[in-house]
Amino acid sequence: MNIWVLIHAIIISLSCSLAGAFLVLRHRAMLADAISHAVLPGLVIAFLITGSRNTPGMLAGAIAFGFLCIFLVEFFKRKVKVTDDASIGITFTSLFAFGIILVSKYAEQVDLDQECVLHGEITFSALQRMHFPFTQWMVPNTFVTSVFTLLAVVLVLLAGYRGLFITSFHPEYASSIGISIGFWHYLSSGVASMVTIVSFEAVGAILVIALMVIPSATAWLISRRLPEMLWKTTMFAITGSVAGFYLAIWLNVSIAGTIAAVLGVQFAMVLILKGSFRHRSIH
Amino acid sequence: MYALWNTLGLDEPNMRWVLFGTAFLSAVSAWVGTFTYLQKKSLLGDAIAHGILPGVAGSFLLSGQKNAAYIMIGALVWGFLTVLAIEWITRKSHLKPSTAMAIVLSAFFGLGMMLLTQIQNSGLPDASGLQSFLFGQAASLLPSDILVYSIFALVALIVLLALYRSLTFVSFDKAGAQSMGFSPQTSGTVLSILVVIATAIGIQSIGLILMAALLITPAAIARMWSQRLWTMLMLAGGIAAVSAISGSLISFSGKSMPTGPWIVMVLFFIFGFSVLFSTHRGLVQRAFQKRKNRQIIQRENLLKALYHLREQKGEQAEFTFEEIQKKRMFSENDLQRILGMLKRKKWVLQGKNGWTLSGEGLNEGRRITRLHRLWELYLSQKMRLKEDHIHPIAESMEHIITEDLEAQLLHELDYPELDPHQKRIPYDTPAKS
Amino acid sequence: MTPAIDIHNLTASYERKPVLWEIDCQFPQGKLIGIVGPNGSGKTTLLKNIMGLMKPDSGYIRIFGEKLDKVRHRVSYVPQRETVDWDFPADVMDVVLMGRYNPKKLFGRISREDKDIAIEALSRVNMLEFANRHISQLSGGQQQRVFIARSLAQKADLYLMDEPFVGVDAASEDAILNLLTEMKNNGKTVVIVHHDLQTAYEYFDHIALLNTRLVASGAAEEVFTSDLLQEAYGGRLTVLSRIGELIAKKDFPIREKGQEEN
Known part of the structure; x- marks a missing residue:
C-alpha cells in the first residue's frame, strides 16, 4: 500500500483533531456529528454545477451547507424553541437525507456513491496523482488541499489561541471584557466545517466525527493545561491513524472504519489506565 | 386511480404489508422518541442507531444470512452496549454525555464498517442486501421480517404503556417524580432500553444512519402543536406513520432509491410547515x-x-x-x-x-385612560417609583391589562379616585366609596 | 462626585418575560454595595445588564457617567462559579492571567509585567502557592478566590461580583471580606450580589433591596427596616408576575415604537 495514503491520513487526522478540540472543550461534540453529515448536499450540488470534484466550487458549496447547518440549529433553537439536541438532530438528518437523495438520483453524473459517503476514498484518490507544488513528488490529488487545510488550522490556532481559550473557558467573562463571543463561536465552527469538508471525501462522514472528537477527548483525560492537551491530541491522532491504517491493511477492511475503531480503543485504554493509577492522576 | 394503485404495487398484498408494517414500526419509534424529546435526550437515539451497526453486521457474519431475528438480536445487544459505554464514560470521566455519545457513536460505527467490508470480501450471497440497513430499503422487507420487528415493537409498546405514568412524571417534573417515589435512575434505564428497541425495529425500513430523525422530528413537530402529552403522542405517531407510508411510496417509484432519506424529507417538510404555521410557536x-x-x-x-x-x-x-x-x-x-x-x-x-x-368609543377611551392612571398609581404606590418616571411604562401596560387583572388592581389599590398626578380616574359607574 | 453606577428606568426580560421592572437608582463610588433580595428577584439579571451582557427592554445605565464601552477597562465582572467547567484544562495561573486579556491585546504576548500583576493578585487572595495547581483540584472557596484574583489583575475601579460567598468555606469568606474592605479603602467601588440577609447588614455600606422591582436603595441602616425587608421578602407582587406572563405570551412590546429612550 502506498505511503502517501498513510501520510494523507495523518495530515487529515491532524487537522480534524485540532479543529475538533475546541468543539469538545465547548461541549459541542455532537455539532461535529451534525456538520459532517450536513455538508453532503453542498458537495453534490457543487459537483453537479461545476462538473468536477476537488474544485473551489465544491469547497464553497460544502462550506455554505456547513454554515447553513450551524445557522439552522441556532434558528430552530431560538425562534421555535426546539430543544438543543433535537435541533441538531433534525437539521443534520434532513440535510444528509437530501444529500443522499441527490447522490442516488444523479448517481451517473456524480462520482460519489452511498458507499463513498461513509467510507471515503482515501485509497482511491491515491490513484490520481499530481505534482506537489515546487517539488518532484507525485502526490494524490486531494493531498494538496489537505496540506493547506492543515496549515490554515494551525495558523488559526496559533493566532487565535487566546481568543479561543478565553471564549471556550468562560464566555460570560470574555464578553464582559468586550470580546465578541459570536465571532469566536463562528470561527471555531467555521474551521470545523472547513476541515470536515476537505476530509469528508477522503475519509467519509463517520471517521471525520471520530477524528474530531476522540483524540481531543482522550487528551483531555490526562492534561492539565490547554497546550498540553493540544499536543497530546495530535499524538493520539497520529498513533490512532497509523495503527488503524496498518491494521486495516492487515485485515483487508475499511481503513476509515478501522481508524475510528482504533481511536475508540485508545480512548478506552487511557480511561481505564487513568482510573487504575488514580493516585497519580491529574484530575 | 387504480392504475396508480397498480404502479405503486399496492395491489400486491406484500406491498400493503410493507406499508402498514413500516407505518406501525415508525409510530412506535416516534412514541418512544416523544419521551426522549421531553427529557432532552434526543441525540441518544442517534448514538444508539450508529452504535448497533457492529451488531447487525456481526450477526450477519456469524449466521451467514439476512435473517430479521438474528439481526434484531445483534442490534439489541450492541444497542445496550452503546448505552453502557456512554454511561461508563460519563461516570468514569468528567466528559459530558454529548461528548461520550460522539465518541461511542463513531468508534462503534467504525467497527461496524470493518465488519461490513469483511462481509463484502467474504462473498456471502446476501452481502449486497446489507446496504439496506444503512439507508433503509422498505421494499426489501418480507412479511416475516415485519412480523419479527412488530413483535419487538409490541413489547416496547406494552412497556411504554405499563410505565406511562412514571415516564410522564419524570419527563415533566424530575424533582417531583423523585419525591413521589419514581426513581429517575430506573426510568432512565427503562427509557434507554426502549430507545434501543425503537431504533432497532426501524433499521431495515429507514436505515440506521437516519433513524434518529424518526425519534426526534415527529416529537419536535408534535410539541409545536400541543402542550399535552397525550395529544403529542397521537400527533407524533400519526406524523411518523404518514411520513413512513409516503416516504416508502416515493422511494418505490424510483429505481434504487433508498427509503430512509425520503421518509426524512417528508418529515422535514412537515416540520418546516409547522415552523411557519403552528398555532403554538409558528412564525406566521x-x-x-x-x-x-x-x-x-x-x-x-x-x-x-x-x-x-x-x-x-x-x-x-x-x-x-x-x-x-x-x-x-x-x-x-x-x-x-x-x-x-x-x-x-x-x-x-x-x-x-x-x-x-360614540357611546361605545367613549367607554373604551375611558377604560384605557383608567388603566393608564391605575397603573401609574400602582407604580407609585406599590413600586415606589417617582412621579416623573411612571408615565412611559404605563403607556404600554394600559394595552396589556386584561379585565381580571384590572379587577385585581382595583382591589389592591382599593378603588382609588385620583392618580399620582392628581387626575381623576374615570369609572363607568361611580367608584365605590 | 458622579455615581459609580447610574441606572435609569431599567426594564429587562428573560425569554420575553420581564424580570426587572423600572429599576431606577444610583450607586455611590468608593463603597461596598450589596444588591440583596430573595431567589429569582433579578439580582443577577441586574448585574448582567450593567455589564452589557443583556439588552434591556427600556432604560439605560451609565458607569462613571459614561456608556459602558467607554469605561469598560475600568469595570471588572466576577460571574458565578457555576458559569465555567472546572475540568477545563487550565491551571490557576492561566485563569488569573485572563485578567490581563483585552480585545486589543488578544494577539500580543503576555508580558513580564502582566505576569507580575497576576502574581500580586494571587498573593492578595492568599493563593500564590496554588499558582500551578489544576483548577479542578481547588475547593469552592479557592475557586472563588481565583476568580477574584483574575478580577484584581484587571486593575479596575469598579468590581461587580455575583454571589461570591456562596459555597465558600469560612476561611475563604474571611479572606474575601478582608480583601473587599481593603479594596474599598483604596477607593475602589465593589458591587456584590448577595442573597443572605443575615450577613448583608454587616458587610455592606450601601444596599439595594430588590424583588423584581427596586424596594429601596440607600445606606444600609436606612434600608434595613423591618417594613422594607418585609416588602422585599414578603413575596412577589402578583399583578406584576401576571402581567409579565401576559407580555411573554402575547408578544407585547414593553415599550411602544418611537418611545424608546437612549
Whole structure:
C-alpha cells in the first residue's frame, strides 16, 4: 500500500483533531456529528454545477451547507424553541437525507456513491496523482488541499489561541471584557466545517466525527493545561491513524472504519489506565 | 386511480404489508422518541442507531444470512452496549454525555464498517442486501421480517404503556417524580432500553444512519402543536406513520432509491410547515400577533387621545385632525387609517366640525385612560417609583391589562379616585366609596 | 462626585418575560454595595445588564457617567462559579492571567509585567502557592478566590461580583471580606450580589433591596427596616408576575415604537 495514503491520513487526522478540540472543550461534540453529515448536499450540488470534484466550487458549496447547518440549529433553537439536541438532530438528518437523495438520483453524473459517503476514498484518490507544488513528488490529488487545510488550522490556532481559550473557558467573562463571543463561536465552527469538508471525501462522514472528537477527548483525560492537551491530541491522532491504517491493511477492511475503531480503543485504554493509577492522576 | 394503485404495487398484498408494517414500526419509534424529546435526550437515539451497526453486521457474519431475528438480536445487544459505554464514560470521566455519545457513536460505527467490508470480501450471497440497513430499503422487507420487528415493537409498546405514568412524571417534573417515589435512575434505564428497541425495529425500513430523525422530528413537530402529552403522542405517531407510508411510496417509484432519506424529507417538510404555521410557536402566527398588537396599541392610543380632549374641552366638542395630532403624534397616514377603522367599528363619529367618540368609543377611551392612571398609581404606590418616571411604562401596560387583572388592581389599590398626578380616574359607574 | 453606577428606568426580560421592572437608582463610588433580595428577584439579571451582557427592554445605565464601552477597562465582572467547567484544562495561573486579556491585546504576548500583576493578585487572595495547581483540584472557596484574583489583575475601579460567598468555606469568606474592605479603602467601588440577609447588614455600606422591582436603595441602616425587608421578602407582587406572563405570551412590546429612550 502506498505511503502517501498513510501520510494523507495523518495530515487529515491532524487537522480534524485540532479543529475538533475546541468543539469538545465547548461541549459541542455532537455539532461535529451534525456538520459532517450536513455538508453532503453542498458537495453534490457543487459537483453537479461545476462538473468536477476537488474544485473551489465544491469547497464553497460544502462550506455554505456547513454554515447553513450551524445557522439552522441556532434558528430552530431560538425562534421555535426546539430543544438543543433535537435541533441538531433534525437539521443534520434532513440535510444528509437530501444529500443522499441527490447522490442516488444523479448517481451517473456524480462520482460519489452511498458507499463513498461513509467510507471515503482515501485509497482511491491515491490513484490520481499530481505534482506537489515546487517539488518532484507525485502526490494524490486531494493531498494538496489537505496540506493547506492543515496549515490554515494551525495558523488559526496559533493566532487565535487566546481568543479561543478565553471564549471556550468562560464566555460570560470574555464578553464582559468586550470580546465578541459570536465571532469566536463562528470561527471555531467555521474551521470545523472547513476541515470536515476537505476530509469528508477522503475519509467519509463517520471517521471525520471520530477524528474530531476522540483524540481531543482522550487528551483531555490526562492534561492539565490547554497546550498540553493540544499536543497530546495530535499524538493520539497520529498513533490512532497509523495503527488503524496498518491494521486495516492487515485485515483487508475499511481503513476509515478501522481508524475510528482504533481511536475508540485508545480512548478506552487511557480511561481505564487513568482510573487504575488514580493516585497519580491529574484530575 | 387504480392504475396508480397498480404502479405503486399496492395491489400486491406484500406491498400493503410493507406499508402498514413500516407505518406501525415508525409510530412506535416516534412514541418512544416523544419521551426522549421531553427529557432532552434526543441525540441518544442517534448514538444508539450508529452504535448497533457492529451488531447487525456481526450477526450477519456469524449466521451467514439476512435473517430479521438474528439481526434484531445483534442490534439489541450492541444497542445496550452503546448505552453502557456512554454511561461508563460519563461516570468514569468528567466528559459530558454529548461528548461520550460522539465518541461511542463513531468508534462503534467504525467497527461496524470493518465488519461490513469483511462481509463484502467474504462473498456471502446476501452481502449486497446489507446496504439496506444503512439507508433503509422498505421494499426489501418480507412479511416475516415485519412480523419479527412488530413483535419487538409490541413489547416496547406494552412497556411504554405499563410505565406511562412514571415516564410522564419524570419527563415533566424530575424533582417531583423523585419525591413521589419514581426513581429517575430506573426510568432512565427503562427509557434507554426502549430507545434501543425503537431504533432497532426501524433499521431495515429507514436505515440506521437516519433513524434518529424518526425519534426526534415527529416529537419536535408534535410539541409545536400541543402542550399535552397525550395529544403529542397521537400527533407524533400519526406524523411518523404518514411520513413512513409516503416516504416508502416515493422511494418505490424510483429505481434504487433508498427509503430512509425520503421518509426524512417528508418529515422535514412537515416540520418546516409547522415552523411557519403552528398555532403554538409558528412564525406566521407570531407575526400576525405582532401586527395585531400594533393595531390594538394605535387604536387604543387614539381613543385615549380623544377621551383626553373631551375631558379638556367638554362633552359636546368635535375635534379636528390637527387638534388630535397636537394631542398625540400620529403620522398623517396612520391617523387617517385608524380613524377610518374606528369609524367602521362605530366607535368614532364624523361630525361637521371633526371627530367625536360614540357611546361605545367613549367607554373604551375611558377604560384605557383608567388603566393608564391605575397603573401609574400602582407604580407609585406599590413600586415606589417617582412621579416623573411612571408615565412611559404605563403607556404600554394600559394595552396589556386584561379585565381580571384590572379587577385585581382595583382591589389592591382599593378603588382609588385620583392618580399620582392628581387626575381623576374615570369609572363607568361611580367608584365605590 | 458622579455615581459609580447610574441606572435609569431599567426594564429587562428573560425569554420575553420581564424580570426587572423600572429599576431606577444610583450607586455611590468608593463603597461596598450589596444588591440583596430573595431567589429569582433579578439580582443577577441586574448585574448582567450593567455589564452589557443583556439588552434591556427600556432604560439605560451609565458607569462613571459614561456608556459602558467607554469605561469598560475600568469595570471588572466576577460571574458565578457555576458559569465555567472546572475540568477545563487550565491551571490557576492561566485563569488569573485572563485578567490581563483585552480585545486589543488578544494577539500580543503576555508580558513580564502582566505576569507580575497576576502574581500580586494571587498573593492578595492568599493563593500564590496554588499558582500551578489544576483548577479542578481547588475547593469552592479557592475557586472563588481565583476568580477574584483574575478580577484584581484587571486593575479596575469598579468590581461587580455575583454571589461570591456562596459555597465558600469560612476561611475563604474571611479572606474575601478582608480583601473587599481593603479594596474599598483604596477607593475602589465593589458591587456584590448577595442573597443572605443575615450577613448583608454587616458587610455592606450601601444596599439595594430588590424583588423584581427596586424596594429601596440607600445606606444600609436606612434600608434595613423591618417594613422594607418585609416588602422585599414578603413575596412577589402578583399583578406584576401576571402581567409579565401576559407580555411573554402575547408578544407585547414593553415599550411602544418611537418611545424608546437612549
